Each structure stands twice: as structure tokens, then as C-alpha cells.
Amino acid sequence: MKKSLIALAVLAASGAAMAQSSVQLYGIVDAFVGTTQDTIKTPGSKSQTVVESGGLKSSRWGMKGSEDLGGGLKAGFKLEQRFKSDTGALDGVNFKGESSINLSGNFGTVALGRMGTPYDDLRGKTNAIADTNLSPVGDTIKNAKADYTDKTDNTVAYVSPTFNGFSGAVAVSFNEDKTDKLDATSHTSLKLQYANGPLLVGYGYQKEEAKAKGGADDSTFNLLAGSYDFGVAKLVGGFQTAEYTVANAQVGDQDSYYFGVQAPVAKNINVYFGYVNSKYDAVKAGDDVKATGYTLAANYVLSKRTDAYIGYKNIKKENDNTGADQGKYTQLAVGVRHAF
Template structure:
């Protein structure tokens, strides 16, 4: 009898603890058929969004404080393989509350938060014209060994700062910040990132992004600079033709310090089959200075 009472007490205690915390399994499955100039048609994983799976959770610590975590890994749907040696996209632990949010580990940094915010063609991995204006990063993707802090929103204004501890043989370090305003139909974001290492590499990236939603159409714009490397300008528009169908168009011009200007323009459409599943198609074309290439894609994206 005593053992039964003890077991019931343990179950009750664990049930109360579980009620104050949550863990969510989530992911995106995105697969497209793409045809690039000079190449045969092929499947591509992540036509719009990188295919991925992840776990995220939060525990209410009381007093408005919460402990949070996120583990996320890319998936190649063309062959079923996992990307990276573990959680290559995100792996962090943090706290949030009235002070904002702090994250420790591997996450998208403060510059990344702004870069794709106003990219046309749905910020598509395969199609968006802004792919012509990469970050020229020393660190591919989002570096780990990082600290990230985001402020609360004050009347629509918020900010974030992130940095990494020195890593590797070259003591590479990536530091970034952003300030943004989100109020009604208007979004404006300014971000800066600096990447340094002991090999005298010193890249400074700056980007200003903005959008305005008129209802009938949403205008998109972005201006970026990698100091002493290149400048770029992107303009675009999203037009909702119905509750399910959206058309997006855009163009990007990159002006390098050395060489001719490169230009890419594109057009895409997305149709929501449900809240979680979207069919899409689109194309882009480059001018001669950007490689004189073009790409056509049609795909399906499912979020869970």
C-alpha cells in the first residue's frame, strides 16, 4: 500500500512538472524539380525552405521567466541523408523573460535575422534573386560557440546583438547586431556584421531592409554592402491574387569593386493547398556579367 501511494505521488509530481513544460517536434519537407541552363532536370531538396527536422521546448520557471532550447538539423530529401555532423542548423539553450531573450550555443545571428526578411520570391533557397548577393562569410552558415541577446519590443522597436567566442586555429570571430521596427504594415531593419580572424581577414557587412504592405501588394527592398567587395540592391513585390495564391517578383543588382555589374530577375507563384502544404513554381534569369544562367523550378513544401 505504501509503495502504491509513493508511486502515485511520483506520478502526480511528474505530471505537474510536465504541465509546466513543453517539447515540440517540427520540421519542413521541401522538394522541387529544377532545370538549370546547361543541365538536366533534377530533384533539389529545399526549393523554397531548407528541408529540416527539429525539437524545441520551453519550461515556465515562474515570474515570467522561461528556459528554452532548440535543436535543428537539415535533411536532404533527394537521398534521405542528414546534413552535418549532428544539429547543423541550430543547437542552443537560453532564457527569456521581461528582459528579452538570451541564447547560448549555435543559432542564427543578429545579422541573419534581417538578411532574408524582405527577399522576393519568398526568400526561396533556389529562386530568390537575392541569392546573387551572398554574405561572403568567412564562416559558412551560422557559426556555433555563440552568445545572442534580443531586447523586448518597445513600441515596435527592438534589437539584438550576437558574438562568437574565438574558434579554430585562426581564432575566427563573428559579431553582429540589428535594430528593427515592426508596426502595422511597415517593417524596417538595419543589420551589421564583422568577421575577423588572425589571418588578417576582416569582412564588414551591412544591410538595410524594408517592406510595406498595402494589402493589394507588399513592396520589398534591400540594400547591402560588403566593404571593399561589393554593393547590392534588391527590389521586389508580393501580390496576393487570392487567399491561397500569391505572386512574387524581384530583381537584384550586384556592383562588385572589380568587374561588371551582375543582375538577376525572377518571378514565382505559391499556392496554399492547406495551412501546412504549399505548391510553388518560379524561374530566375541572370545577365551575362552574372553568368548568363537561368533556372526553372516547381515544387511542394510541407510544414509539420
């Protein structure tokens, strides 16, 4: 009898502890059929029919959890692996989607590991086409010159609480590649934002430093962005600047602007349009580049977890000095996304 009472007490204590913590398995499986053509990377290439993964969001699975430590303090973690739904192959190595642990409370949240940057969070909230892979923003900016790094390893991050709509976040990444001759490379990212009701506005900053022999190779990004939800439609947009240096000498700068509209046209049908313009002005004469892109898309919500979608993306690249065509990228995608 005594042993039974002890066993019951252990089970009760275990149940109480389990009630204060949780682990969730989640994921997305996304695949589409369509056509792609990329004469920017491969001049002369032809349009081809494809079955690919991640038309809207990259296919992934992950685990996340939290534990109530008492006194308003919580511990949490997130592990996320990307994969290709069309082939079953891993997309990257191990948990490259995210691998982090955090402590949160009234002071905010402190996190360690691999994660998205604060700059990326602001861009995502104001990106066209609901921040999906159909958005023309990132691909167009990369084709003009380059874009920011969205996730960083070896990161220490802090996210503040929200005060009357205002919040902020900062993250520093240490790449742990210091040598006896070179300092370690590093990334610094921050955002400040105001979100209240239908309005969101924010500023983002990110500097990516690569210490090279003879000087530093740096990329510095600044972003002003916002969104407003009118109910009948949501407008998003932003203006991004970038400066690039090699061996401490500036090689060029890049200005990009984008906007998008998201409108529910029926109870379970949404339409999207996004446009982006990006110009790279090189210090070297004649190397200026202009890229423009747009996407028109729609999704049909089948349930809380599943939707079907169709989208067309078009990106054009040209020499901004002569107007000479430097290729185009087109994608037509018809697919299904399921979240679990």
C-alpha cells in the same frame, strides 16, 4: 494504501512539472523537379533536368522545447538537422541547422550555441520571394563577390524585448582557433528594427574577422532594409554594402540593392517577384564585377501545412569594366513543400 497515496502524489507532481514544459517535433520536406544551368561555375555547361531538395525551404527536421521556470523566466532549446529529400543524405553534419539553448524573461532572451545571426534575421524579413531558396538575392550577391555568413558556431546572443515597436539583437561568435601566433577569428552581428503594423524598417551590421599571418582578413557588411504590407501586396527591399580586406589592406567593396513584391491574387494563390543588383569594385584595375538577378514565382496553398509552387530564377554575371559576359545561372522549379 499508504504506498498508493505516495505513488499518486508522485504522479501528480510529475504531471504538474510536465504541464510546465513542452517538446515539439517539427520539420519540412520539400522537393522539386525542374531544370538548372550554371555557366558561371561551369562554363559551357548545358541545361539539365533535375529532381532536387529544397526549392522553397531546405528540408529539415528538428526538436524545440521550453520550460516555465517561474517568475516570468523560461528555458528553451532548439536542435535542427538538414537533409536532402531527393537522396535522403544529410545536408551538413549533425544539427548544423541550429543547436542552441536559451533563457528568456522580461529582460529579453540570452542564447548560446549555433544559430542564425541578427543580421540574417533582418535580411530574411525583408528578402524577396518570402525569404525562400527561390529568392535571387543571396545567389546574385555571392556571384558578384561574396555574402555574409548566415549562421555561426560558438555564439553568445542577446535579443531585447520590444518597446513600442523598437527592438534589437546582438551576437558574438568565438571560433576557438587561437594559436600562439594568431588571435582567434570572430563574428560580430547586430540589428536594430522598428516593426509596427504593416511597416518594418531596420539596420543590420556584421563583421567577420579572420586573423591571418601578416594581418587580418575582414569582411564588413551594413544593411538598411524594410517592408510594408498594403494588404493587396507586400513590398520588401534593402541596400547592402560590404568591404573586404586581406592582410589589413582593402581589396574591394560591394554595393547591392534588392526589392520584391508579394501579392495574393486569389484566396490560396500568391505570386512573387524579386530583383537584385550587385556590383563589386575591386582595388585591382579591371576586376570589377556586376551581377543581376530576378525571380518570378507562385505558390498554391493546398492546406495549412502543404503548398505547391513554381518558380523561375535567372542570374547574369559580367565584367563591369568591359561588359564581357561571365556566365549565367537559371533554374526552373515545380515542387511541393510539406511542413509538420
